[in-house]
Amino acid sequence: MPQPIIVAQQLSQKVQLKSQDLTILDAINLEIQVGEQVAITGRSGSGKSTLLGVLASLDRATQGELWLCGQAVHLLNEEQRAKLRLQNIGFIFQSFQLLPHLSALENVLLPLRLQANFHYAHALQHAKEMLQRVGLLAHAQQLPKVMSGGEQQRVAIARALVTTPKIIFADEPTGNLDRQTAAEIEQLLFRLNQEMGVTLVIVTHDLNLAAQCQRHYELVQGQLYAVNPQQDLSG
Template identity: 75%
Template sequence: MPQVIISAKNLTQKVELPHQTLTILNEINLDICSGEQVAITGRSGSGKSTLLGILATLDRASAGELWLCGQAVHELNEEQRAKLRLQSVGFIFQSFQLLSHLSALENVLLPLRLQKKFNYATASAKAHTMLERVGLSAQIEQMPKVLSGGEQQRVAIARALISEPQIIYADEPTGNLDRQTAKEIEQLLFDLNQEMGVTLVVVTHDLNLAAQCQKHYQLQEGQLVAALKNKERVE
């Protein structure tokens, strides 16, 4: 049986406003197994990125329980959560979030620098290999400002994978890219999911990308609704 790697139980997120309480997420229940590809779609403002941030331990829910890689996230303090993120989670942002004063190689090295046993030679070799894997062997020393949008996203993907996480969360990973480049990035994510066995959770407006995932949920009025399951990839 596939192992459940992410388990959300009655996750709720509320925001207190001056004259009302706004419910963004309403008792969400979700199980994701190791190695799965899962897409979450929904209209703008539906809470997709909020949910992703909570699942990635970047934010805390107002109520509910979250289990990640066997750990009860809702019982951890911030230091413990940060350690779990460093060990088990990679995050890909729509806006890439590369540091402009660092080269592609240096950006990819960042997560490894946070580890206690950091060895530059070993880490650099690993970063070179990862950048080559995402097709950037010729751009290793280049700065983000001279890279195209697709190349910057490839650097971001390499950075997310350098620590060999069990889960990759991607927030609109193709949202700032042209259609052809977006298709290349989508294929790269699916290839890496298959080759490395990493679990892939994607928030997207792109229904074509969502349809290629093994599971597709829509976020409607604070709740998840299963949209597509086990659908074959579309070319």
């Protein structure tokens, strides 16, 4: 039986306004298995990025429980959550979030510098291998400003994967790309999912991308609905 790598129970996220409380996420239950590809869609402002941030332990839910890789995230302090993220999670941003003064290679190398067992020569070789894996080793010394959007996103993917995470969270990974480049990035993500066994959780507006995932959910008024219930493995 597949083992769940993400388990969310009754996750809620509420924001206090002057006049009332705004509910962004409303008692969400979700299980994601090791190696799965899961897409989450929804209208702009529906809370997709908020949900992704909570599932990735970047933000705390106001209510509910969350387990990642067998650890009870809701019981961890910030230092423990940061360690969990460093060891198990990669995050891909829509806006790439590359440091402009660092080369492609230096950007990919950065997460490895945060690890307790950092060894420069080994880390450098691994970063080069990841750039080669995304087809950008020849651009290793280029700064982000001279790279295309697709190339920058490939660097961001290499950076997210360089620590060999168990889960990749991707927030609109093709949102700033043209259709052809977006298709190339999609193929790359799925190929790496297969080759490395990494679990893939994608927030996207792209219904074509969502349809390629094993499971597809839509976030509506703070609740998740399976778009293809027959494919829903969460019970």
